[in-house]
Amino acid sequence: MCILCGELVINVHWTDQKNHDREYGNIVVAGESQRDRVRDRLRRVSFVNRILSFYGLDLRDWGGSKYILSDKKGSSKVVNDLGDMWQEAQKLTDNRLDPLDPGLLSHLRV
Amino acid sequence: MKNGNKCPITIVTGFLGSGKTTLLGNMLRGGLLENVSVIINEYGQVGLDHRLIRRIEERTTLLSGGCVCCNRRDDLISELLDMLNSHQSGNLPLDRVIVETTGLADPAPILFSITTHPVLTHHYSVDMVVTCLDAINGGMHLANNPESIKQVATADKIIITKTDISQHEATHHLIHHIRHINPSARVLTSANGHVSERLFDPDDSMTLPSASDILDKLEQAGSSWDSGHATNIRSMAVQFEEPLDWLAFGIWLSMLLQKHGEKIFRIKGIVDVGEDGPIVINGVQHIIHPPRHLEDWRDYEARNSQIVFIMRDIEPFQIMDSLTAFQNLIGAEPKIQEINLNPFE
Numbered sequence: 421m422c423i424l425c426g427e428l429v430i431n432v433h434w435t436d437q438k439n440h441d442r443e444y445g446n447i448v449v450a451g452e453s454q455r456d457r458v459r460d461r462l463r464r465v466s467f468v469n470r471i472l473s474f475y476g477l478d479l480r481d482w483g484g485s486k487y488i489l490s491d492k493k494g495s496s497k498v499v500n501d502l503g504d505m506w507q508e509a510q511k512l513t514d515n516r517l518d519p520l521d522p523g524l525l526s527h528l529r530v
Numbered sequence: 531m532k533n534g535n536k537c538p539i540t541i542v543t544g545f546l547g548s549g550k551t552t553l554l555g556n557m558l559r560g561g562l563l564e565n566v567s568v569i570i571n572e573y574g575q576v577g578l579d580h581r582l583i584r585r586i587e588e589r590t591t592l593l594s595g596g597c598v599c600c601n602r603r604d605d606l607i608s609e610l611l612d613m614l615n616s617h618q619s620g621n622l623p624l625d626r627v628i629v630e631t632t633g634l635a636d637p638a639p640i641l642f643s644i645t646t647h648p649v650l651t652h653h654y655s656v657d658m659v660v661t662c663l664d665a666i667n668g669g670m671h672l673a674n675n676p677e678s679i680k681q682v683a684t685a686d687k688i689i690i691t692k693t694d695i696s697q698h699e700a701t702h703h704l705i706h707h708i709r710h711i712n713p714s715a716r717v718l719t720s721a722n723g724h725v726s727e728r729l730f731d732p733d734d735s736m737t738l739p740s741a742s743d744i745l746d747k748l749e750q751a752g753s754s755w756d757s758g759h760a761t762n763i764r765s766m767a768v769q770f771e772e773p774l775d776w777l778a779f780g781i782w783l784s785m786l787l788q789k790h791g792e793k794i795f796r797i798k799g800i801v802d803v804g805e806d807g808p809i810v811i812n813g814v815q816h817i818i819h820p821p822r823h824l825e826d827w828r829d830y831e832a833r834n835s836q837i838v839f840i841m842r843d844i845e846p847f848q849i850m851d852s853l854t855a856f857q858n859l860i861g862a863e864p865k866i867q868e869i870n871l872n873p874f875e
Contacts, residue, residue, distance in 0.1 A: 434818040435780035506788035525855040
């Protein structure tokens with residue numbers, strides 16, 4: 421349950437599974453892996469931003485539980501995970517996001 | 531229930547008349563399957579033990595904005611929930627569920643239904659997809675029916691049926707063709723509905739032959755398959771020497787599947803992320819099974835990442851180019867130890 425908006429989060433996206441397992445797999449010590457989790461989120465945001473900058477989009481971590489995706493025209497969306505994020509990003513860019521696009525790849529190699 | 535607290539589900543698929551029901555019937559009669567419930571999608575001609583079998587009518591809900599593989603199979607969901615109910619109230623011993631699909635069914639919606647349902651996802655896990663292929667007509671089915679190719683591509687195990695009434699050479703040829711489409715699957719043969727080895731060997735579904743293993747097998751096989759069929763289906767096996775960054779890999783794969791999921795039939799492999807154990811990934815189209823984080827490297831001799839891709843209308847070099855560029859996000863170019871763009875020719 422997200423305590424900010426009351427939304428029930430029922431699915432763990434597969435990219436979050438590793439931390440989820442570590443946290444809930446065995447005996448839970450409260451907050452034990454929080455530092456890793458937050459560090460991973462921040463790294464993820466910075467990686468994703470290098471991709472999104474090619475399309476004029478930007479992602480921010482929001483309180484360690486959600487992400488905010490925004491474009492330069494002032495639209496923004498709250499997303500739960502990467503699966504959600506790509507979907508919304510496609511909507512904001514008219515389906516232009518393509519990981520096989522040579523233009524994007526050369527942008528990433530710089 | 532075995533396997534922790536989740537009941538394993540095996541999906542049995544195969545083209546019309548490929549011998550799915552015969553195989554299941556034999557296994558049930560032979561007492562190989564205790565405490566197994568079977569869900570069947572169509573009316574078969576072979577009498578199976580009715581106590582064990584539940585038949586369902588196919589009801590599919592198309593989710594708004596969903597693609598073909600992201601349909602929800604309501605029929606299956608309600609049946610699985612019923613079973614769970616009887617099991618938990620003590621009326622039904624349940625070690626495994628087998629779902630037999632219709633000949634034209636696509637296994638992806640079944641995976642999608644189970645992995646995204648809020649209750650089912652915590653009580654069931656799909657442990658393997660078994661595809662039956664007819665030794666006599668299999669080649670024809672693969673050539674004429676895209677459904678059949680998809681069934682082979684999504685399989686963890688492929689059973690060549692009817693080897694008792696087919697030519698040995700034809701079977702050999704078919705196995706070669708199958709390896710071309712899906713290098714990661716294990717191929718078994720069955721004569722007259724009797725499969726040559728135990729189908730549900732524990733944990734075996736996740737093991738992956740190494741790229742060099744596959745090559746060795748091919749050299750032994752010695753003959754070359756005429757690849758005139760299904761030329762737009764490509765498969766490749768990649769081996770990386772150094773650990774991949776899991777975050778960058780997750781970003782890349784989720785973006786790739788979001789855009790091209792329909793064209794990527796299968797991704798399967800073990801990924802070295804620089805930790806004590808590898809991560810096992812297994813994906814069918816848009817759907818990725820929850821990745822399993824293994825404790826250590828005991829089961830694998832070489833410590834490296836090995837990934838198999840099976841795709842349609844995408845060239846292997848595009849995938850590699852993209853994957854290496856994304857790994858570049860962390861500032862390091864991954865070293866590719868071995869890559870087989872066309873491992874089966």
